[in-house]
Amino acid sequence: MRIIAIAACEFSRTLSGAAWNPVSRWRERRAPILRLTASDGITGIGEGWSRQQDIAAFFERLRLVAPLLLGADPLDPMGLSGGLPAAAGWAGAAVASAIDMALWDMRAKREGRSLHAALGGTRRVVPVYASGGLYVDGKGPEALATEMAGYVAQGFTGVKMKIGALSFAEDHARVRIVRQAIGPRTELFVDAVNQLDRDGALLWSRRLADLGVAGLQAPLPFDDIEGMAMLQRQGSVPVIASEAEFRPEVFQCLLREKAVGMLQFCVGLCGGPSRALALIAEAAAHGVTATPQCHATAVLQAASLHLGGAHPNAGRVEFHMFHDHLHDLLPPGMRAPRAGCLSVDGVTGLGIAPEALDAPRAPDTGEIRTLWSMAA
Numbered sequence: 001m002r003i004i005a006i007a008a009c010e011f012s013r014t015l016s017g018a019a020w021n022p023v024s025r026w027r028e029r030r031a032p033i034l035r036l037t038a039s040d041g042i043t044g045i046g047e048g049w050s051r052q053q054d055i056a057a058f059f060e061r062l063r064l065v066a067p068l069l070l071g072a073d074p075l076d077p078m079g080l081s082g083g084l085p086a087a088a089g090w091a092g093a094a095v096a097s098a099i100d101m102a103l104w105d106m107r108a109k110r111e112g113r114s115l116h117a118a119l120g121g122t123r124r125v126v127p128v129y130a131s132g133g134l135y136v137d138g139k140g141p142e143a144l145a146t147e148m149a150g151y152v153a154q155g156f157t158g159v160k161m162k163i164g165a166l167s168f169a170e171d172h173a174r175v176r177i178v179r180q181a182i183g184p185r186t187e188l189f190v191d192a193v194n195q196l197d198r199d200g201a202l203l204w205s206r207r208l209a210d211l212g213v214a215g216l217q218a219p220l221p222f223d224d225i226e227g228m229a230m231l232q233r234q235g236s237v238p239v240i241a242s243e244a245e246f247r248p249e250v251f252q253c254l255l256r257e258k259a260v261g262m263l264q265f266c267v268g269l270c271g272g273p274s275r276a277l278a279l280i281a282e283a284a285a286h287g288v289t290a291t292p293q294c295h296a297t298a299v300l301q302a303a304s305l306h307l308g309g310a311h312p313n314a315g316r317v318e319f320h321m322f323h324d325h326l327h328d329l330l331p332p333g334m335r336a337p338r339a340g341c342l343s344v345d346g347v348t349g350l351g352i353a354p355e356a357l358d359a360p361r362a363p364d365t366g367e368i369r370t371l372w373s374m375a376a
Helices: 056-069 077-082 090-111 141-153 168-182 198-210 225-234 248-256 272-285 298-310 354-358
Strands: 003-014 028-038 043-047 125-131 158-162 187-191 213-217 239-241 262-265 289-292 317-320 341-343 367-375
Touching (some): 028 056, 028 090, 028 354, 043 090, 043 354, 056 090, 056 367, 077 272, 090 272, 125 298, 141 168, 158 168, 168 187, 168 198, 248 272, 262 272, 272 298
Parallel strands (some): 125 158, 125 317, 213 239, 262 289
Antiparallel strands (some): 125 341
16 A cells, blocks of 8 residues: 555634734634545545744645655554654644644554554543633623633533733633632633743742642743743642644653643644654653643644543643634534543544545635645
């Protein structure tokens, strides 16, 4: 069996711009998706992380390495994706991750198994948290509390919200009202989107502990590992980082320096399922839980959920309620939580049929365009 065709696709969806976080106002969401087709007709799909304003860099890198994939054996994901020429920067890492994901999807389908099983996992249900709580124009704390309580009513037992854009008093009030709305048994995480300084992060950590918050994501700039180590040591809630990292040596440094209480990664950037499994195991060796991050389409969401079922050290998986792009393509068990968990059982591969990406879509749900394709 050989890879005979590659297609580069782009998902895009226009958003209102009313929702924002401390660094981004969401007027559009774009995501790179690829398809690999083998000589036996099986197609694997993968998605890579991307910088929204520089998504072209992903496709330029993919076009460069695509000829190396044609004619290759797709049943060796680790060997094939790991054998691609090295490239500095996020685009090379994201392309390698998407290729690895598509290869694993293809392999699992050929074996007639779900991706998590093909990866060696045995967990059929995966703990998740509902990710939302963005800032929205005209939306006050009460409406935010209603939003987050609504996720609990849907069956989630963990939620995440944003902080870091308003004054400490205003944001603290937002966290407090959410805690009251979701009750004491629901896990609450907050994401500062790298906007705090060391003193502010330490204050937040101690105040968040008083509200029973389970973790503080991205409290400091990505490169302030020393500051995160201080915060993990002196603060009162676990530090969660680092979703936009792709360099193995940085993940290793975060663990070695005890800078995180939860190691976060994006399977569409860190090296795909192959490398993500290794990261989860490395975190376990340091006594740290790993948590997959996701804020793109259903392809990346499905891969993140399967990673959650592939290793016992994978903690809660992010399930995004704002970036819910293409979520209608997910199997029902991967959309509707029961007791805080989603099911990764009873599917083959990722659980998303490649042909479903070609189905007509309503204008407000986004579109998928094939940018170019190559065939052997």
